[in-house]
Amino acid sequence: MNTHRLNRNSYLSLSGNNLNYFEITGRGTTDSTSNTKEDFSEWSENPLDIGDFKVLPNGNNNDIPTQIQETVLPNSFAHRALKRKAELLVEQGPYIYTQKVDGTKYTRTPEENSQLTEWLESFNYEELLHKNAIDYYFNECVYTKIFRQKSGRLAQSSEPAQIEHVSAFNCRLAYRKNDKKERPTHVIVGNWKKQDQQDLKVYPLYDPKNPDKYPVAIAYNKFYTFGMSDYPLPDIYGSLDWITNTTNTPKIFKAFSENSLNIKWHIQSPEEFWEAKRKIIKENIKATPSLGPYKEQMLEDLKTEILDQLSTLLSGVENVGKFWHNEYVVRLIGASATEQGWKITPIEQKTKEWVESQIKMYDTAIYAVQASLGVHASLLMVGADGKSDSGSEQLYAYVTHQKTATPIPEYYVCKAINDIIKSKFNTNQKIGFYRTTPERQQDVSDSQRAIPSTTTKTPTE
Template identity: 40%
Template sequence: MNIEYVGNGAIVDTPDVAFTYQVSETPRELHQQKQRANDLEWNNCYNPIGDYLVFPYGVNDDLPDIIKEVVQTNSTAPGILKKKTQLIWGMGPQLYKEQIKEGKLTRVYTEDAEIKSWLESWDYESYLLKSCTDYQHLEGVFSKFELSKGGRIGQPTISRIEHLYPDRTRKACKKDSATLDATHAITAERSFRDVNGANGYKIYPLFDFKNPFANKNAIFYSNMYSFCTDYYTVPDLYGSIEWLRRSTAVPLIFKALSKNSINLKYHIISPQVFWDKKKEEIEANCEKSGVLYKASMLLEYQRNFLEKIAVVLSGDENTGKYMHTTKSFYLEGVNLVEAGWEIKTIDQNMKNYVESQIAISNHANHALSSGLNLHSALGNVSETGKSDSGSEQIYALKTFLQTGIDIPEIIIMKAINYALLSNFPKKGLKLGFYHENPEKEQDITPKNRIINQ
């Protein structure tokens, strides 16, 4: 008999029968999971570190890590987010002045050697690429301003801007602060989800654009405001997390089907209460015998139990036999909860099962594209699996350039444009992403249809 453990269950394969086995969670565990999945109330929470109160990003201070995991393990999300980054980036960052011509606000792109030299001195393009990526995932960007040594002689300037990782940066305030308004930021060596993540932390004041040279180093958080949410943004991606997980699970299910090459006949569900009691019994027996209890003892008991189930369910000689189980009841608060075993026969219609899983995956992809506000024609997520028509892609691109660029650009560029205003106040220049309006192929002369490399 082969038993492959998966999470809180297993796939049992014998020459005569195959079945899946799952340990059901207690109502308390289900309640805790539900609370965690829907809990956005971290506004009034804080974690003490040293002389500061640090405001968590997520109910368990791990929202950036959760977003990272669900995106990177998915087959569709990374491509859609990268596509949005590419669309925002366009032809790259360029300096410009805003002018009003014939009643319309226009940009006049220009060059400035002095500003260009300053930007290139700290690799501004690498900073912007990281900032674009952070924005697409979390709709917020952490940046650190560093002043030059010119401040010592009364000529302060911002020498560079450094990108900070969102999983290692948090807002904070002093413990003796009269309010819970964020006044500082804390950076850690590793993710704040790591129990040792706050070791070696550093504290910086928040950047004040009204007094940009007040501190040698300061941290700035540029973000999209979330309704009735303090400190951090709740990204649109948060509402698509469960769809992402469903989409990610589908190829894993197919992998398990191919790997095991079995048709499952039964699905058995056992209550967690049953195993909790067995664990207590084994621990009591070990204590009486003077033997040290090990977790492998319960696992071995479970394996032997599954072998007995396999014997009952398999073979022609067992026709007419049955398995007897009991159900128990106990109080959970004011509710009477039922706990017992279940054995369900699995429909062997594999075609319908596979098609239903693919349908779930396709719907998850469309839900993700909708949640991220990217037309399916641009995200390569079409209903038929084929590319959309050229005209549909062009109209989708025009709509995105007209409605999906300005606000993200303001947030991503805000730190740099504050620095430009502080260092070069008389030039009146800003940095933005340059885009060209898309044209239909029929409107382009044949000699210009080839993309120049």
């Protein structure tokens, strides 16, 4: 028996000569959201108790960064697209500039500042900004640790403070338990999968208006999401199901090729069934404390056990004496009648049609992911149909992206450094990313082209 989890709601199970596909579908009786069960308005209402602090969870289960990581990293398209957006943002690299207004538009003038450059290079600012850019495109927020100079308070120090990147994946906002305002004042950094309090470190939030208040603080900068005051919700989150579909397709094809099997059964189970199982597990743990704290893996282990048993049953479904009993009900959720129960549907063994349907679903998912990422296919080095776009289309997509899709990310990625520059160096100079506007090849002389023409003129021409 071999059950493989494709994602949080889908499984493949191989039993004998049968390959079965399981899917958890539907909604809970009291839930009006999708299968992810996220209620975006209640995160701050259910804080975690960590020592003397209340921690604001990032998601109902404090696992949205984990969901994004586990979904995006195995996916070649989504992962590459997000890294490509970071590359387009950084482009030629960071530089010092001043911004001027000529009456009609803003222009940037590159500047030289040896003292500022020396400070920036002291903490490898280019690598820090690269990491900030990755954090921004995955989480739309950036955390930066700021050290006050040991020789004195920042405003009185003869040397600038140091800055260090902190992974957004490991950071959570918090406030003290006796704080009646219940607004974030600290950042707690650590491994939130283990949630070992001994490994968690607490830092105050950095205040750019009072930069020398703490010896060490963490600056938190985010792109605000409507209705969410603490954490932003990254654009990529809404496409996790689509991304999962594109990741699963090659896995399904691999299982088909290696085992020379078609998927024989499509089994759908209701979300409510597993919610009831989760509740039973928690009640058992409450009644028997020696079992330890509840972990989501306990439910995953139960799912595997149940699906293994069902796969065994289906692999010999033609045998006398084997049957599957299922209670099937229809419940009203809001104004809609929702069917709730297990469904076991045989899949016709038509290989050509099945393969074509998988490819069509994959293509549809790719288009949806690309739309949510907000980056033109040509900027990913491939056209929408898998072929290279024309030079003019690539140029237009590039210019549009750089002019409209990079200013806001640049602001948040560079904000912590620019806040320090303003308070320490008392200057209007800033750090940004240098970007160029490429010319059309037909507007560039042959000798100046990156790839000169292979056509040469004869002396008589």
